Amino acid sequence: MASTPESEGRLMQPARTVLRHRWPLRLMHWINLACMLALVGSGLQIFNAHPALYWGEASHFDTPLLAMESVRGADGKGQGVTRLGNATYDTTGLFGVSANAEGRNVRRGFPEWATIPGPRSLALGRRWHFFFAWAWVINGICYLAWSLASRHLRDDLAMRRRDWREVPRSVLDHLRFRHPQGSEALRYNPLQKLAYLGVIFVLTPLVLLTGLSMSPQLDSVMSGFIALVGGRQSARTLHFVAMSLFVLFTLVHVLMVVYAGPINEMRSMITGRFRVRGEQGGAAHAE
Numbered sequence: 001m002a003s004t005p006e007s008e009g010r011l012m013q014p015a016r017t018v019l020r021h022r023w024p025l026r027l028m029h030w031i032n033l034a035c036m037l038a039l040v041g042s043g044l045q046i047f048n049a050h051p052a053l054y055w056g057e058a059s060h061f062d063t064p065l066l067a068m069e070s071v072r073g074a075d076g077k078g079q080g081v082t083r084l085g086n087a088t089y090d091t092t093g094l095f096g097v098s099a100n101a102e103g104r105n106v107r108r109g110f111p112e113w114a115t116i117p118g119p120r121s122l123a124l125g126r127r128w129h130f131f132f133a134w135a136w137v138i139n140g141i142c143y144l145a146w147s148l149a150s151r152h153l154r155d156d157l158a159m160r161r162r163d164w165r166e167v168p169r170s171v172l173d174h175l176r177f178r179h180p181q182g183s184e185a186l187r188y189n190p191l192q193k194l195a196y197l198g199v200i201f202v203l204t205p206l207v208l209l210t211g212l213s214m215s216p217q218l219d220s221v222m223s224g225f226i227a228l229v230g231g232r233q234s235a236r237t238l239h240f241v242a243m244s245l246f247v248l249f250t251l252v253h254v255l256m257v258v259y260a261g262p263i264n265e266m267r268s269m270i271t272g273r274f275r276v277r278g279e280q281g282g283a284a285h286a287e
Helices: 005-012 021-046 122-149 154-155 161-175 183-188 190-213 218-227 232-260 262-270
Strands: 016-019 066-072 078-084 087-090 096-099 103-110 275-276
Touching: 016 183, 021 122, 021 232, 021 262, 066 096, 122 154, 122 190, 154 190, 161 190, 183 275, 190 232, 218 232, 232 262, 262 275
Parallel strands: none
Antiparallel strands: 016 275, 066 078, 078 087, 078 096, 096 103
């Protein structure tokens, strides 16, 4: 992309260091990442005990929404097949049939490298999942309390009239891979705000409610929610979808970090210090 006089002038200005993220936010960010990695890996381990999804109260084995299966191929070897509705796909090596640590193809939904712990163990997968689920919830409560007390939620994430007006431009900027410069890089753009608010107030409650509703011990407490979503198998499917959206959000987040400048972005999330060129001002504190 060709440079403009404005961008060239900005690059000629001396860079300054600002405090972009305070230490509680940085700490909770990395705790959240560790918990999410453990939750996804152990969740896939639990899913592998029965790698199929259904809608309703019961498991209709003949008509799953999604199923990862192993069938015998024409050569007599196991072949991984993924069924998505009425469509089937050969996913040997990834879903249905994949190599274990010894390099031998085995029957399993998700591959061993994607699950925690790696070898098939439903009991250990559940222990990992429940432990890190509580750690994730406690960290989330601390984040929400800190965000309210420090006004991070109100000052940095809340959508204002200006943000709603800038949504179309923000979409175009992302499509054109245009990254904000100067003081604009110090504040969340409208799409970032919507993404974070969606994760905090939509995805997180959904994954918590659907996770709790799969526990037989909570039938009497969660019966209304289970009936609302159509049954326990529906809750399991929604839980899987919510997890997939969390993974998608994380991948997009990492791609945006790489695109915006990984060294500068990572430094700001580890030390809090962010190097910026351009006009003075912005929400962060200059050092």
